[in-house]
Amino acid sequence: MSRSWWFRFVLLVFFLGTGFVHVFPTVANLNLETTKFPFKKKVNLGLDLQGGLYMVYGVDFQKVYKEVLERLVDGLKGEVEKNQGSVQLSAANLEIPEDPKLDFKFSGITSEALRETLKKQYANSLRIVDEKPGVLTLAIGRDYRGSLKENTLNQSLQVIRNRIDEFGVSEPTITTKGDNQVVVELPGVKEVERAKQLVGRTARLEFKMVNDEAMPMPQLLALVTQVEKEKGIVYKEGEKYADYLDKLNAELKGKIPENSQVVFEREAGKNIPYLLFSKIELTGNELQDAFVSFDQQNQSPIVSFQLNPRGAGVFEAVTGANIGHRLAIVLDDVIHSAPVIQGKIPGGHGQITLGRAGGDQAFKEAKDLAIVLRAGALPARLELLEQRVIGPSLGADSIRHGITAGLVGCALVFIFMLGYYRMSGAVAVVSLLFNLMFTFAILIGIDATLTLPGIAGLALTIGMAVDSNVIIFERIRDELLEGKAAVAAIQAGFDKAFSCIFDANITHGIVAIILLNFGSGPIKGFAITLLIGIATTLFCAVTVCKLFFDAYIHMKNRKIDHLSI
Numbered sequence: 001m002s003r004s005w006w007f008r009f010v011l012l013v014f015f016l017g018t019g020f021v022h023v024f025p026t027v028a029n030l031n032l033e034t035t036k037f038p039f040k041k042k043v044n045l046g047l048d049l050q051g052g053l054y055m056v057y058g059v060d061f062q063k064v065y066k067e068v069l070e071r072l073v074d075g076l077k078g079e080v081e082k083n084q085g086s087v088q089l090s091a092a093n094l095e096i097p098e099d100p101k102l103d104f105k106f107s108g109i110t111s112e113a114l115r116e117t118l119k120k121q122y123a124n125s126l127r128i129v130d131e132k133p134g135v136l137t138l139a140i141g142r143d144y145r146g147s148l149k150e151n152t153l154n155q156s157l158q159v160i161r162n163r164i165d166e167f168g169v170s171e172p173t174i175t176t177k178g179d180n181q182v183v184v185e186l187p188g189v190k191e192v193e194r195a196k197q198l199v200g201r202t203a204r205l206e207f208k209m210v211n212d213e214a215m216p217m218p219q220l221l222a223l224v225t226q227v228e229k230e231k232g233i234v235y236k237e238g239e240k241y242a243d244y245l246d247k248l249n250a251e252l253k254g255k256i257p258e259n260s261q262v263v264f265e266r267e268a269g270k271n272i273p274y275l276l277f278s279k280i281e282l283t284g285n286e287l288q289d290a291f292v293s294f295d296q297q298n299q300s301p302i303v304s305f306q307l308n309p310r311g312a313g314v315f316e317a318v319t320g321a322n323i324g325h326r327l328a329i330v331l332d333d334v335i336h337s338a339p340v341i342q343g344k345i346p347g348g349h350g351q352i353t354l355g356r357a358g359g360d361q362a363f364k365e366a367k368d369l370a371i372v373l374r375a376g377a378l379p380a381r382l383e384l385l386e387q388r389v390i391g392p393s394l395g396a397d398s399i400r401h402g403i404t405a406g407l408v409g410c411a412l413v414f415i416f417m418l419g420y421y422r423m424s425g426a427v428a429v430v431s432l433l434f435n436l437m438f439t440f441a442i443l444i445g446i447d448a449t450l451t452l453p454g455i456a457g458l459a460l461t462i463g464m465a466v467d468s469n470v471i472i473f474e475r476i477r478d479e480l481l482e483g484k485a486a487v488a489a490i491q492a493g494f495d496k497a498f499s500c501i502f503d504a505n506i507t508h509g510i511v512a513i514i515l516l517n518f519g520s521g522p523i524k525g526f527a528i529t530l531l532i533g534i535a536t537t538l539f540c541a542v543t544v545c546k547l548f549f550d551a552y553i554h555m556k557n558r559k560i561d562h563l564s565i
Helices: 003-028 061-082 111-121 142-167 192-200 217-231 241-251 309-321 359-375 392-445 452-481 486-518 521-555
Strands: 052-059 086-092 101-107 126-132 135-140 173-177 181-187 205-209 260-267 270-277 287-294 301-307 327-331 334-337 349-353 382-390
Touching: 052 142, 052 192, 061 101, 061 111, 061 126, 061 135, 061 142, 111 126, 135 142, 142 173, 142 181, 142 192, 192 359, 192 382, 205 270, 205 309, 217 241, 217 270, 241 260, 270 327, 287 359, 301 309, 301 359, 327 349, 334 349, 392 452, 392 521, 452 486, 452 521, 486 521
Parallel strands: 260 334
Antiparallel strands: 052 181, 052 382, 086 101, 101 135, 126 135, 173 181, 205 327, 260 270, 287 301, 301 349, 327 334
């Protein structure tokens, strides 16, 4: 036997082994799942085949622009105060969603010096909208606002993807829609409400000092209750808590100290108000790890966290400078705990208590909180615009009809090949079966998702594979008609057909790559299956089919008078 024959044989055995290990147990199991050993043998079905959760979220860029503008102007304020100037900030048209503004009132520094500072350090991020003596009206730069929007959307995608990966959903689809929406598809999800809460949770972790000295808690509670009654500000379950908090603090301006805000601790249905300094001492951006543990009595779950080296240093400095005062741990504008600082805390370790409740529900909440903190905070608030829970019955029906159509189509192709090309057609049929097996093996091996368009890609793969066999067989028949011996005709047929088959599959591959790069979820599923089918078709047509012919030739000791084709 020649070396090329042995090479093809070894290659086929390798692929056969891989294919059987992945595919045979899968086909034998009706739910397309198999054991965990030695590989993960599972066909991941898309949302259209196994059902699941489809959600569309809108990104609240109004909040993003407002926060970024306030942070930038606050930095500018620090620069001005370094030069012995005095600064006062006031809102100006902050209600405009796409272009919030702030009045920057200054004294002790010239307008020219302030403009120079803006030009040096905030040339792209801040722009001057209006100017009056001692007042500059500032807004976010247009180019900076565009890049901020793009970065916020991309960061939201990444954070959601990280959370879903830790949640354990197989092959989620997370894409953008337009310039302010995020589409999330979660195949096979059964805990719908838990998934929704996990995806949409902002998980903004902040550490702020409690301003106990300015106003005792009973006096603060009386003030908050009075303002709520006078202004009709009432928080109802199901509404946006952050909107309620913004309205309340807007009405409390002038009644509480400047640079302070009211935030609540929500415990057993009660809202306990705290007066906090607005300054954020530390954020969740410095968080390195978060995990679930239990309290000293080993009864209630808590979330322990570890800060990175920079965060640990800041945490140590803040606790060292505020011994005897309370530090509030604020998560999503809700105080989870506000312990008194007993001494400097090195190492960056901390805990978030979730109340005294125990049981599976409390542990699940703690686990979800740890996932969200580890995965990162969403850079913007997400609003659920659309939700569809897709049942598995549609997918089961699609699978049943898809299998029926595939079997009927394959049967007709096999009958044609056997009837027209006889024994050579049988070789083509076996090659097609191997082609399908290899395609499924690769889909399983790379954890790809099979969707309805993917099933269409499988059908197209069979068509391309048959086309390759037809080209080869017709070339062999031409060589036989020219009077060549069967062995020579087989070799010449494969050699002359290769360039045609290769060119045809390359052009298909180019189209599939374009679809993969520019298409959305279902189109990508089709493109992935098509690309895999192109690779397996080339391998089966050129290697597997030729291997069977070579084996037949060697069995006959190269003495072939007639070839059934």
